[in-house]
Amino acid sequence: MRSQYKILAIILSLLLLGGCAVNRATSQIMPGTDLDVLNKFYVVKFIPDGRGINKLISNRLNEMGHPATTGPESMAPEGIDVIVTYKDKWMWDITMYMIELTITFREPGTDYPLAEGNSYHTSLTRKSPEEMVDEILTNIFSGNTDTQ
Amino acid sequence: MKVLIHAKAAISLICFILVVSQLAGCASAAKSTAMMAEDVEVKHRHPYSVLVQVSGGHDTGALDATQISNEAFMEALVDSIETSKLFAEIKEEGDADYLLHVTLLDLEQPTFGASMKVSMEAAWVLIDRGNGETIWRKGISSQYTAGAFDAFAGVTRIRLATEGAARINIKMGLGVLSNLDL
Numbered sequence: 001m002r003s004q005y006k007i008l009a010i011i012l013s014l015l016l017l018g019g020c021a022v023n024r025a026t027s028q029i030m031p032g033t034d035l036d037v038l039n040k041f042y043v044v045k046f047i048p049d050g051r052g053i054n055k056l057i058s059n060r061l062n063e064m065g066h067p068a069t070t071g072p073e074s075m076a077p078e079g080i081d082v083i084v085t086y087k088d089k090w091m092w093d094i095t096m097y098m099i100e101l102t103i104t105f106r107e108p109g110t111d112y113p114l115a116e117g118n119s120y121h122t123s124l125t126r127k128s129p130e131e132m133v134d135e136i137l138t139n140i141f142s143g144n145t146d147t148q
Numbered sequence: 149m150k151v152l153i154h155a156k157a158a159i160s161l162i163c164f165i166l167v168v169s170q171l172a173g174c175a176s177a178a179k180s181t182a183m184m185a186e187d188v189e190v191k192h193r194h195p196y197s198v199l200v201q202v203s204g205g206h207d208t209g210a211l212d213a214t215q216i217s218n219e220a221f222m223e224a225l226v227d228s229i230e231t232s233k234l235f236a237e238i239k240e241e242g243d244a245d246y247l248l249h250v251t252l253l254d255l256e257q258p259t260f261g262a263s264m265k266v267s268m269e270a271a272w273v274l275i276d277r278g279n280g281e282t283i284w285r286k287g288i289s290s291q292y293t294a295g296a297f298d299a300f301a302g303v304t305r306i307r308l309a310t311e312g313a314a315r316i317n318i319k320m321g322l323g324v325l326s327n328l329d330l
Contacts, residue, residue, distance in 0.1 A: 028204045030271045031249050032282045087254070102254050106287075113271045113287045116253050 001010065023125050024038050027117035027139040035141060038081040038105070039066035046086055053088050056133045057103060063135060075109070083108050093123040101132045105140070164286050175303045177208040178216045182311035183224035185319035188232040190230070190326040197237035199244035199277070204252035204270075213257050214307040216268075221323055223250060223330055234326055244330070246273040248285070250321070253287075255313075257306055262296035266309035272321045284328055290316040 029035065041059075041061050045054040054070040061068035068084070069077065076083060084104045089100040098121060103113040117136035121127050127135070138144070153226040202225065205218035222240070225248075229238050237244070249272075256267040292312025294305040 022209075026204075026206075028251050028253065028271075030251055030285070031273050031275065032285070087256075104253070111249075111287055112285055113253055113269065118254075 001060050012013065017025070022120065023121045025119040025135050025139055025144075027115065027136065027141070027144055029115045029143060030113060032091065035105075035116045038114075038116045039067060040080050041066055042076045042108075043068060043070035043078045043084040043086070043106075044076065045071060046071045046088065049088060051088070051129070053086060053101070053129060053133070056129055057084060057086060057137070060130075060133050060137055080108050082114065083111070084108065088129070097123060097126040098132055099126075101124075101129070101136060103133070103136045103140070106120075114143050165330055175208055175212055175214045178214050178220055178307060178311045178314060180220040180223035180227070180284070183216070183221060183318065184231070185224075185228040185313040185315050185322065186231060188228060188234070188319050188322045190232050190234055190322070192326050192329060193233055193236075194246075194326075194330045195236045196245035196330060197239055197243075198229070198235040198246045198248050199239045199241070200229070201247065201249045202252065203249070204267060208265075209233055213303070214310045216310065218252075218256065221250070221314060224314065225250065225318055228322060232322060232326075234317075240265075247273075247277050248325075249273045249275070255310065257310065260302060263293050264302070264305040264309045265291060265293040266306065266313045267291040268310075268313045268317060270317050270321070271282055272325075274325065283330070284325070286324060288320050288324070290314075290318055290320060292316055 041096065043054045043058045058068045058070040066071050076144040084103060084105055086103045088098055091095050091099040098119045100118070102116065102118045104114055117140045119135045157241040200222060202218045204217040205221055207217050210216040226238050226240065232302055251271040253269040253271060255329050258264050267289065269287055269289045271285070271287050274283045275281065276283050290313050294309035295310065298308055299305045
């Protein structure tokens with residue numbers, strides 16, 4: 001009986017430890033894209049987003065010296081260099097947390113993806129939405145392609 | 149005594165379920181053969197050589213759902229170009245008339261479900277290697293749904309759906325490429 005408890009404890013520990021630390025942060029810049037010449041950004045609000053992640057992205061872009069505004073897709077102003085789209089995924093583990101965020105820079109008019117960054121952190125190594133936004137934008141602008 | 153026997157049986161059952169669920173959750177990587185597009189509609193065949201490059205893919209980790217590696221996607225892409233005869237010659241390194249670079253982007257997979265829909269996007273670029281000019285570029289989105297009866301295990305259905313989305317992406321990309329007048 002005692003040995004069965006031990007086996008159960010080991011399996012449960014493995015399951016818990018197995019899920020404890022998946023961290024991934026990647027970014028891609030498409031060939032021929034020069035981010036230095038792109039100045040004006042417009043962050044399109046992801047329709048299911050009820051947490052205002054679009055404002056976090058827009059604010060961080062402004063802090064980094066890239067003029068940015070945000071709103072619905074239909075309100076994108078003229079003369080924008082980059083349309084920014086994003087997708088956020090949330091999970092519950094005692095509290096809700098953002099498990100994954102993907103931010104894509106797109107060419108206005110064609111929607112061609114110029115650059116993309118992704119941040120994925122599971123519960124025990126969770127980051128705040130502000131930190132994940134910062135991680136992705138920093139990776140895109142610094143050209144970091146893969147950090148684990 | 150009876151309680152003890154029931155407890156033992158219950159613990160054994162829990163262990164069995166946990167082990168089976170873990171084994172069932174072992175994802176396998178997307179296979180190049182399953183991502184190859186065999187039925188590409190070719191409008192123009194290009195009498196040039198092309199160098200093929202793929203980036204943005206990921207290896208499938210022990211805790212990941214099925215991922216697409218650069219190597220597997222490239223193999224599927226090269227095989228698809230060969231089969232469709234879209235370009236006269238394909239190179240994986242060295243000199244060529246054109247460079248075709250595909251960057252694998254967002255791969256959206258469900259966590260669970262009966263039927264599994266996977267969406268993906270890839271950025272396709274064709275560059276003239278003679279002058280370095282970008283001839284064509286396009287973001288191509290594709291999706292594929294593996295039905296509830298396509299496979300018993302959920303991880304297998306995710307793999308099938310991922311491979312299907314990649315296969316459609318290759319078919320769409322090569323189809324648009326064949327419309328170009330190089």
